[in-house]
Amino acid sequence: MNKIVFKYLGKVMMMYSFLLFLPALVSLVYNEALLVFVFPAIISFIIGYFLNRIHCKDKILFSKDGFMIVTLSWIMISLVGALPLVLSVNGLSFVDALFESVSGFTTTGATVFKDVEVLDKSILFWRSFMHFIGGMGILSFVIAIAPLSRNDKSMYVLKAEMPGPSVSKLVPSIKKTLFYLYAIYIGLTLLEFILLLIGQMPIFDSILISFGTAGTGGFSLLNSSLATYSTFSKWVVTIFMFLFGVNFNIYFLLLIKDFKSALKSEELRVYISIYILSVLFIVINTYSMFNSMSEAILEGAFHISSLFTSTGYSIGDINIYPTSCRILVLMLMIISACAGSTCGGFKISRLIITVKSIKRDIIKSIHPNSVEIVRFEGKKVTEEVMTSTRTFMLLYAILIIIILFVVGLDGFNFEQTINAVFCTFGNVGLCFDLSSFSEFSNLSKIFLSIGMLLGRLEIFPIIALIKGFNTK
Amino acid sequence: MKIIIVGIGKLGEYLAKSLVKDKNDVTLIDLSFKRVQDVINNEDLNYIMGSGLNIDNLIEAGIKDTDLLISVMDKDEENVMCCLLAKKLGAKHTIARIRNQEYRESIDLIKDDLGLSMMINPEYLTASHIARIVGIPSALDTTTFFKGRVQMLSLKISKDSNLNRKSINEINKSTDGNVIVCAIERNKETLIPMGATKLENDDRIHVIGTPSSLLSFIKYAGLIKKPIKEVMISGGSDTAIYLAKILCDMKIKVKLIESLPERCEYLTEVLPKALIINGDVSDQNLLLEEGIEDCDCFICLNSIDEENLVYSMFAKSINVPKIITKINHINLSNIIDLAKIDTVVTPHIIASNQIVSYVRAMSNTDSSSCESIYKFKDFEMIEFKIKDNFEYLNTKIKNLNIKNDIIISTILRGRNVIFPGGNDVIKKHDTLVIVVNNKSNIKDINDIME
Numbered sequence: 001m002n003k004i005v006f007k008y009l010g011k012v013m014m015m016y017s018f019l020l021f022l023p024a025l026v027s028l029v030y031n032e033a034l035l036v037f038v039f040p041a042i043i044s045f046i047i048g049y050f051l052n053r054i055h056c057k058d059k060i061l062f063s064k065d066g067f068m069i070v071t072l073s074w075i076m077i078s079l080v081g082a083l084p085l086v087l088s089v090n091g092l093s094f095v096d097a098l099f100e101s102v103s104g105f106t107t108t109g110a111t112v113f114k115d116v117e118v119l120d121k122s123i124l125f126w127r128s129f130m131h132f133i134g135g136m137g138i139l140s141f142v143i144a145i146a147p148l149s150r151n152d153k154s155m156y157v158l159k160a161e162m163p164g165p166s167v168s169k170l171v172p173s174i175k176k177t178l179f180y181l182y183a184i185y186i187g188l189t190l191l192e193f194i195l196l197l198i199g200q201m202p203i204f205d206s207i208l209i210s211f212g213t214a215g216t217g218g219f220s221l222l223n224s225s226l227a228t229y230s231t232f233s234k235w236v237v238t239i240f241m242f243l244f245g246v247n248f249n250i251y252f253l254l255l256i257k258d259f260k261s262a263l264k265s266e267e268l269r270v271y272i273s274i275y276i277l278s279v280l281f282i283v284i285n286t287y288s289m290f291n292s293m294s295e296a297i298l299e300g301a302f303h304i305s306s307l308f309t310s311t312g313y314s315i316g317d318i319n320i321y322p323t324s325c326r327i328l329v330l331m332l333m334i335i336s337a338c339a340g341s342t343c344g345g346f347k348i349s350r351l352i353i354t355v356k357s358i359k360r361d362i363i364k365s366i367h368p369n370s371v372e373i374v375r376f377e378g379k380k381v382t383e384e385v386m387t388s389t390r391t392f393m394l395l396y397a398i399l400i401i402i403i404l405f406v407v408g409l410d411g412f413n414f415e416q417t418i419n420a421v422f423c424t425f426g427n428v429g430l431c432f433d434l435s436s437f438s439e440f441s442n443l444s445k446i447f448l449s450i451g452m453l454l455g456r457l458e459i460f461p462i463i464a465l466i467k468g469f470n471t472k
Numbered sequence: 473m474k475i476i477i478v479g480i481g482k483l484g485e486y487l488a489k490s491l492v493k494d495k496n497d498v499t500l501i502d503l504s505f506k507r508v509q510d511v512i513n514n515e516d517l518n519y520i521m522g523s524g525l526n527i528d529n530l531i532e533a534g535i536k537d538t539d540l541l542i543s544v545m546d547k548d549e550e551n552v553m554c555c556l557l558a559k560k561l562g563a564k565h566t567i568a569r570i571r572n573q574e575y576r577e578s579i580d581l582i583k584d585d586l587g588l589s590m591m592i593n594p595e596y597l598t599a600s601h602i603a604r605i606v607g608i609p610s611a612l613d614t615t616t617f618f619k620g621r622v623q624m625l626s627l628k629i630s631k632d633s634n635l636n637r638k639s640i641n642e643i644n645k646s647t648d649g650n651v652i653v654c655a656i657e658r659n660k661e662t663l664i665p666m667g668a669t670k671l672e673n674d675d676r677i678h679v680i681g682t683p684s685s686l687l688s689f690i691k692y693a694g695l696i697k698k699p700i701k702e703v704m705i706s707g708g709s710d711t712a713i714y715l716a717k718i719l720c721d722m723k724i725k726v727k728l729i730e731s732l733p734e735r736c737e738y739l740t741e742v743l744p745k746a747l748i749i750n751g752d753v754s755d756q757n758l759l760l761e762e763g764i765e766d767c768d769c770f771i772c773l774n775s776i777d778e779e780n781l782v783y784s785m786f787a788k789s790i791n792v793p794k795i796i797t798k799i800n801h802i803n804l805s806n807i808i809d810l811a812k813i814d815t816v817v818t819p820h821i822i823a824s825n826q827i828v829s830y831v832r833a834m835s836n837t838d839s840s841s842c843e844s845i846y847k848f849k850d851f852e853m854i855e856f857k858i859k860d861n862f863e864y865l866n867t868k869i870k871n872l873n874i875k876n877d878i879i880i881s882t883i884l885r886g887r888n889v890i891f892p893g894g895n896d897v898i899k900k901h902d903t904l905v906i907v908v909n910n911k912s913n914i915k916d917i918n919d920i921m922e
Contacts, residue, residue, distance in 0.1 A: 063513070155513055172474075172497040172518035379521070382505060 002065045003056035005072065008142075008157070012073045013048030015142050016080065017041040023084070023129060027122035033089065037122065040083040047076075066156025067464035070139055074453060077138055078102045081130060088123050095442045102449040104130030105138075106456035107342060109218020109312035109429030110420075112438040112445075117223055121204065127219040128211040134456070135215025135244075135342040136185055137161045144178035160461045164339025164347055170252045184251045185342075189214040192240040199233040209313075213240045216343045218312025218429040225314045231298065234315055238302045245309035245337030246271065247349075266377050267338050267349050274348070278304045278332060285325050308332045310343040312429030319432055326432055330419075333426045344427025344455045346396060353381055353389050388460075395459050399451070400425055406447045410440055425451045473835045474538045476501060476563070478524030478554050479545035480508045482800060483569070483594065483820040487542065490828050492517050496835075499533045524554045527561065536562040540589075540834065542827060544569045552579065552586060559587030565834065567827060571595055571710065590830060594823035599714030601822055602796055605815060606719065606769055609697040609794060610690050612676065612814045617855055617905050618884045623683050624654075624853065627695055628814065629675045634694045641667040651681035651689045652881045652891050654907040655851050660809060662850035664877045664909060680853075680881045680905065682889055697793060700724060700768040706753040706783055707774035708732075708739050711798065711819070715771070720745040727762060729753050753783055769794040777801055784813050851909055853881075856917045858902045863918055870894030873922040877909040880920075 020041035027034050078101050085097035092100065096112045103110045104127050111127075113119065133141070139161045158174065169177045189210050196206035208221050220226060226237060246268060253262035262268070279300045287296040299316050306313045307329050321329070336345020353376055360372045374381040404421050412420070416433050420440070423431035437445065454462055473496045477484050480502040488511055491498050498517040501524045502508050512519045522529040524545060535541070541558040543551040548570045555566035567590040570576050576593060579586065604614050611625040629635050635643065640653055644667075656663045657676040663669065671677065681689060690696050703719055705712050708730030716726045726746040730736050736750045751758045753774070764770060770787040772780035777799050784797040788811075796815045799808060808816055858865070864872055869880065869892055883890040884903040890896060898904070906920060 060514075155516070169518045172499050172516070174516050176497070 002061070002068075003054055004061055005065050005068050006051045006054045007056055008069045009072055009076065010048045010050070010052030010054070012069075012138060012142050013044045013076060013080075014052060015048075015145065016077055016138065017045035017048060019129075019133060020044065020080075020084075023122050023126040026125040027120070030121040032120045032122050033087075036084045036087045036120075037126070039087065040080050043083070044080045047080075061156055063156050063159075064464055064468055066158075066160045067461040068468055069157050070160040070457060071453075071461045071465040073138055074105065074457060077133075078105055078449075078453075081105060081126075084123065084126055088120055090119050090123065093442075095445050096438065099437065099445040099449050100127070101130060102452050103424070103429065104217065104219065105134035106427050106452040107131050107134045107215040107217040107310070107344065108424055108427040108452045108455075109212070110424055110431075110437050110448075110452075111219060111429075112436060114436045114438055115223060116219075116221060124208060124219075124221045125204075128208040128217065128221075131215035131217025131219060132189070132211040133215075135217070136182065140178055140181070144175060144182060161457065162340070163344075163456075163458055164247075164349060168249060168340070170249060180252055180255070181248055184248050184255070185214060188240065188243060188251075192236060195236045195240075196233055199230055199236060201229060201233050205229075209237060210240075212313065213237055213311060214244055214342065216241070216244050216309050216311045216337075216341075216427075218306070220313060226302075227315045229315075234298060234302055237313060238298070238305045241302075241305035241309050241311045241313070242275065244311075245305075245341050245343050247338040247340035249340055264378075266352060270352060271338050271348050274332070274335075275304060275308060278308065278328060281328060282321075282325050285322055286320070289320055303329075304332070306430060307428060308335075309337045309341070310345050310426055310428045312423070314430055318430070321432070329432075330422060333422055333428050336426055336428075346393070346426075349376065350389050350392065352376060353386060354393060356381075357386050357390070392459060395463070396425075399454055399459065403447050403451045407440065407444045410444050412440075420448065421451065424448045425455045427452060427455045473497065473540065473831065474534065475499070475831065476530075476533050476535065476538050476541045476558070478502070478541065478543045479551075480511065481544065481546070481820075483823055484542075484544045485511055486802075486820050487544070487824045487827060488517060489515055490824055491831060494828070494832065494835075496831065501529055501533055525550060525557065527557065530558060530561055538563045540565045540567065540831060542567045544592075548572050548575050552588075555588055556586055565589040567592060567830070569594070569823075573710075573714075590827075592823050592826060594819040595709070595711040596714050597822045597826060598798065598817055598819040599711050599718060602711075602715055602771060602817060603718040603722065605796060606700050606703065606724070606771075606794075607722065609700050609768070610695045615853070617680075617853075617882065618889070618903065621682065621884065621889055622680060622882050622905065623686055624678060624680050625686055625690075626676055626678045627690070627693070629671055629673060629677060629693075630695065631673050632694065634692060635671050635677075636673055637670060639668055639670045640665050643671075647685070647689055647692060650685035650891060651679050652879070653677050653679050654853070654879050654881045662909070664851070664879055664907060678907075681891070698768070700794065702763075702767045703727070703769045703771060704729070704759075704762070704764055704767045705771045705773060707772065707780075708735050708748075709773050709775060712773045713739065713742055715773070716743050716746045727767070729758070729762070754779070756786065759786070764792065765790055767792065769796065771796045771798075773798050775800075777804055781808070781811060781813070785811050788813065851907060854906050854908065856904045856906060858898060858900055858904065858917065860900065861918070862898065862900075864898065864921070865900055866897050868894065869896055869898070874920055875922050878920050879907040881905045881907050 020037050024034055024037035027037060078098065081101035082097035085092050085100055086094055100112055139157050170180050171177050192213055193206050193210040196209060205221060212219055222228060226234060250262050250265055250268055282300040282304060283296050287293060290296040302315050303318055334346055335351055336347060337343040339347040339349040356374045360374055363370060363372055374386060400421060404417060407421055408417050419431035420434055423429060475491055475496050476499045477488055478501045480500055488498055488500060492515045500508055500517060500519045503523055505521055508519055520529050520533050524543065535558055541555060541563045543554040545551055551568040551570060555568045558566050566588055568588055570579060570591045571593055605611060608614055608625060610627060612628060613626040615624050653665055655678040656665050679689060702725040704727045705716065706729050708728055712728060716728055719726050727749060728739060728746050729749045729751055730739060731752050733750055736748050739748045749762055764787065770792045772783050774780050780797045780799060784795050787795050795813060796817060797813050799816050799818055802818060880892055882905040883892050885899065
């Protein structure tokens, strides 16, 4: 293996140890056990320091190294991130803690805690902070901050981590691109935080919920998720969940005042159309269950926002949904929102490309001599992107079936098993007929964790890692 | 600086790499994804797939607030058209590659109307570069600074040379410090020499001096060679035509060998003074018959690198005193070292250096500006104009804390050329030539301080 991979890992771990001091600060404020976070931070720093010291010459980073760096980094941060959960007073077994931390970093939001209200404040903070880190990705954070060395081929690393069929840079330099992305990310989070404060939500709750929304995570700090907050706060969260599902490139276009191209975006249009139609469908099917129409609309809009963008907050019992709505929600969970946002899942851009390539193939079978190209956002889609999109879809299906089989061994009923797998693989975290994942066996938890990582990193990096180990 | 490069061939790629290294924001526009894939994966720049003549693509690349657009597509007409479009859309400066000599002259006439800041012709630049080297028989390579007042030569130390096993201090004593040895290439490595560094056999040294002082230095070194009177050129490319014209003007006899009869006819038409020979250069007998053994310099300008390499090696084997070879693919440089070919010219590097120096001068207008550069494998020579912002005005050089591997080689003050010693000072409005290692990223004169 290329030694520069370790060097990169070292940088990640060192940067990560500093991030662990933020929850430590919270535990200082609330007078809770400090060591819970300081200890993992030290471990992470030491590992990072030694990895970074590994001597390597100006080696060139190839595509496969990019995949390795990303996968190994995510595995490492998940392992270290599980430590606070093991060490805390509410101590979990290691497998449970790992599941929880993977669920945090991949912004899934599926929890093993049955009662989250008894947890330490600092632990609650850590869970939501993991969403915030994982939302944009740990490596993009490191690349944005760490100095790029002379032979740095960070594009490979970024490509492996960024969700979506292809990575587009906003501006020529990687650092500036990441700067804009982070500015948008943090700016939106701050805006939500302020609006929630205006809605008279407690500060601590607003911070955590803003983090959860930003990363499209879904860990809540109350057992009832968001059900007890004011209607205003619920609407704020609904809107921001929707906004974090939009491709960040659109915000950049708005920032540079290019409204025309922003509104012309095909992906955005499809996203909004699917969203509105789904809300309508849910409202029509469920309004009879609520006291008033406005309540029905809020519930519909909130839950579609939450499930479509793979966030996973809830404001009411979603188990009351009739089968038709459940199937719709399941479909939305698989598709998920736009590429280049913080959500998980298959992504709308892939859906569009797949549908269009199917259309092309059908036309070709009717008019064998016709020449057709697939356009997306007004540009020709290269054959490579199309092939990789199809392969991605196939792998997605195959892996879900494998995980379904393993989880099926636990003996939950058919619907619960399917729900659990889909909602972890799509990084959603909220699912029907299940409130906590604690009852699954350790084997299932490990497989579901792998599923979450596969979903977040979009499969290829992890497959490349396994292949890399095999072929050396 | 925001720079757009349209068209990614050898020149575009090399240019993109150099400009990214100088920390510019570079966006590429090209039709084919395959060609740029390697560049975008390895360099920190943006890429737009499509034609550079399409307004939408240019706007997407951010032409409105672009400082410079460089058009290096295949066709001259496209380049001119692209620059014209860019200017209309708001680009501040434009550079076009124009190869066709006839166009070049007519476009010169309407250059301002077209809004072109600069035209670049790699073939012509290569030809004049080669002609300069031919003009100094002892030198393997040469370049000039301060509009020709100061010259740089690379020389090879031979066994019986006076310089062999001498230290830099000894050399300085015997030449009164009128020339400065600024870099030594030894076993593929480049050293920036100190006073005690000793020169060895087979070293390749780069010296700076005035033309007259360099002449006496070469005499002192015992490296003098008789002036070149007869040149043989292989390959009748455009570069060969430019070169032959310049050489004929220098009263040098030119023999040009070209294998295509039609091309030969054309060559005879445009080069009345040169002797055009129709034949295959790979035919040894032909070369011997045409007197390769008696010619002073053999120049390979065929389009295929490998041919150039082999012909040069043949010429080397029969002891032609000076051999100049054109190589298009720099990846071959290791093999060239093995083949012991002394002078290699690469058109796209020469052209790229010209553009990079233009870009550096543009981006430096407020601070101490950097004017022209010369790049050679591991080191660069940069010309700086000193302005107010230089922090160590009027400080003695020996008191300056200059980084390792950097030499201030020349100072131009008014019309005087100074080769500075420890007691000299740098004043405002001076122009300096600085020799730096390639790895240190010098963009501003203050960067040379520790």
